[in-house]
Amino acid sequence: MSNLQHTDKEINPKCCSMDESSSNIEVQPITNSTNKRGLSDYSQDSSRFSFNWPLYLPIITSGLLLLSGLVFEFYFKASFFINWVKIPWYLLAYLIVGLPVIKEAVKAIGKKQIFTEFFLMSIATIGAIAIGEYPEAVAVMLFYTFGEILQSNALRKAKRSISALLDIRPKIAHVARSNTYVTVSPEEVNIGDMIRVKVGESIPLDGILHSASAQLNTAAITGESNVQHFDRGHNLMAGSINLSNVLEIEVTKSYKDSSISRILDMVQNANSKKAKSELLIRKLAKIYTPIVFYLAVALCLVPMIFLDQYVFSDWLYRALVFLVISCPCALVISIPLGYFGGLGAASRNGILFKGSNYIDQITKINTLVLDKTGTVTTGKFGIKYIDAINGYSDQNIMAYIQSIESQSNHPLAQALLDYSVDHPLPQAQDVEEWSGRGLSGRVNGDEVVVGNENLLSMKGITLPQNLNPLSGTAIYIAIKDEYAGRVILADQVKEDAEAAILGIKNLGISEIYMLSGDKDSITQGIAKELNIPYAQGDLLPEDKLAYVEDLTYQQDRITAFMGDGINDAPVLAACDIGIAMGGMGSDIAIETADVILQNDQPSKLITAIKIARSTQRIIWQNIYLVFAVKILVLILGAIGYASMWEAVFADVGLALVAIANAIRLQKMNWDGTNS
Known part of the structure; x- marks a missing residue:
């Protein structure tokens, strides 16, 4: 993975610039309030998809000012629309969308990051204004900002926070106080206190069993598929669910040191260590931006050496036109559009990518680690x-x-x-x-x-x-x-587990591991049945985490982990890409994962990889097309045969072609015929 660190800024009504997080197409995570039975329930939450008027207001306002200005100037040829009205009119339209970009360019320069897309857009459009091409300047900046709003508003960054993780912790504890049991927050219980846990409740704190016996579901903590029997004197772990009778438990660890808290702390720490992959647009901008800038400078100054009748203003005009033509509007739009096509195709197949960078990342995995219970088994x-x-x-x-x-x-x-x-x-x-x-x-x-x-x-x-x-x-x-x-x-x-393992191997993922908290004999039996070459059972959450971290740290290894339980959350956070079962998976696993398979079918991972690979192909097709047309128009602009308007309309045409190409992803058949 890339070791570049990204900022966590988001686009807001006052800032429509392209920062690290806004370029990263993200979706809102499914939290505990979400019914996890499928996409249909999730999509019913209309508030998640409500139109964000404040975010679009700058675009709408600037667009209306530009459109009305063009109508006054070129259609009605209004007599009042002269310089002292026209220039402020277009400048206002420009500043509404352009000022945040200019601010970002200045900030980047202050950090010695000169050749950013902010710098290119700012220089090109300010140059257009300098030579009197006001509508062109507004149109270029408007297209650029709309490309950013398009991707950031549709699927915005979902920050994984401790407040979201806290939702899965036990909320209450029945503790003995003054010869009776009172209900308090688990944080208020002390070591040595006696607590009571009713049937169906989750044990809030680690402790020693004082009742004669207990039947517990510990799958969320250990991954153990069998119902566990415990006799008096056994240590019980917080997060286990009581299935038998009312239990009396003596608390041995404080709330912050309990099993469930320890797992969530591992999630937080592991997730903070995960580097974010660098988006394709960032990589291209690092190359494209300085090249076009230096070419524009050369176009303005080099003719001075070879021409006897060199007129600086004429060649400055050509250089500014060159910069305007070089603005990567179609490129900026075509890339997120490709990702949108991939995200849409995935969602229609019950797969939720939490970010466009995970579409890139899932195509690179060469090692897959699987949980057992709830992942390959029912x-x-x-x-x-x-x-x-x-x-x-x-x-x-x-x-x-x-x-x-x-x-x-x-x-x-x-x-x-x-x-x-x-x-x-x-x-x-x-x-x-x-x-x-x-x-x-x-x-x-x-x-x-x-x-x-x-x-x-x-x-x-x-x-x-x-x-x-x-x-x-x-x-x-x-x-x-x-x-x-x-x-x-x-x-x-699961019915499709065997076919899933075979299909994953056919995609070129050669190393497949299965790790489980269940008994090693059971784990090995399932692994043999599914032809999984490496398997290990009897693992605690920290053991799973250490095992996967060892794999992840190995050079040239991109590791994906697929799981569903609370005990899988630290590994989902630490690996290169985490994949959770969204139908019956735990809230914390869904919250932590990067990709969610809504119907719990492991074979959907094959579909996810195929969609991601096709998405990348289409994105690169759009990039090649944009660069080919750009180079042609740049050459024509350099020799004086292309104007700014032609460049703007060329961008619009390219964007339409990119849209049509991206829509193909939604039309494809993903029943196994695409790869």
Whole structure:
């Protein structure tokens, strides 16, 4: 990535110049108030797309003054529209849009950055005014400013701030005070205080469990796909969700040191380290601006050496015309228009780029790192394998299991109940739940035990010694005190995951890694199934971050990370380009990522890369066209055969061609036929 640092200024009604942030096409991030089920919900927020009158007011005012001045001067030939009226009229129109650009040019010169687009636009248009070409000066500056407003207002810079990150932190804590529990802010809880967490609530602070047991969803923090069981005395992490019963927890860390706060701090620090790539227009301007300036100076002075009848005013006129012709209006407009085409095509395919620079960056990635749970898998359990023995069939043991599990509210029970049994279920009786272990009861008069290995061992039931180890969560069943079989539950691989990995490899991304907080055995199993060569499980958020930072810091490696959870946020911020699942992904992951896949399909990354590559091709086509026409008109202007008006209209024509070319992106078929 480029190590150039960009400023964070934004275009506002008083400043329409082209600064680092305004050239960077950005979109507003999806915050917690957004329904994350898809683009349709997001687009319903009309306030996000309301017309910003103050931003457009300078453009409208200047445009009306220019248009009315041209009508008075050339159509009506009004007698009152003479120099003492005409000059102030056009100067006012010019200053409304030109003054911010001139100010930026002066600031840049003060920083010893002379050859900027601000300088070129200022010199060229001031030169036009000096030789009396007032409408041309206004028109050129108007086009330039409109190009800037066009890109900055449509998708403005979305600053990632701590206030946005704070929205995902736990808001309340029920703390013991004076023999009762009161609801306070987590910041007000001290180490050693006792807090109570109700079912469905997020644990607000790290602490030690004082209740007998707890069933927690820790996926947001660790990435662990299984529901986690904890007994009294275990350490619990803030951000985990309570699934079982009311919990009593002794706080061991203050709010600022809790797991969730630590993750968000890593997001902030990692994001601040990410360098912003330099936009194409900046690179071109560094070359184009000094060349045309020195050519204009040469055009004015060099003829003095070779001509006997050299007239300074005549050649100064040609030099100023040359500068006006050289103004990169069509170039300035054509580049953002290309990006707009790409952004529009992406949004129509359920892909949201948060900035045009990410369209450039995604075409360069050669290394992809994937999260597992919720990214390549659904995050929901399903039956992977059924192993029935002792004369029982799959249907037999599933009927027994479903009879027992139908009386459980455990998250794994639903996956077992989804299995289709071809006969009516017998009624279970005397069902007893063994916390963290499973269930037991009677079905058709037979004693049935359904649960993990610990439960069967407690009941005196021995598992066969020759059981093959399988990745996933094993649910064992014993009927009449004898082992009858097992069911392997596993996080389900998304339907398009295998095709996504193959397609990504076909695009030339040779190195693909999968990192997960889930068990390493489960992670390795999924990686093998999807033919992902490198995989690692049992990783904490800081482990993931360190792993990806090691990859990112390697020379010539552009790394993308795709994830969906809170625990993925630091990595999304630190890598070269972060890609989040927008349908079921966490708010902080969506807030931190650079690209959002709205429908959670990993194969959409292929579409995103194809759209980005096509966008770059079209942008370069526009650039080649603009430069070719510019060079032709510049030559004609240098020898006195082209006027400023011809240059302005040439710019307009080029802009229309650029628009038509960019629209092609919206018409293309992105079902896999484009690359």
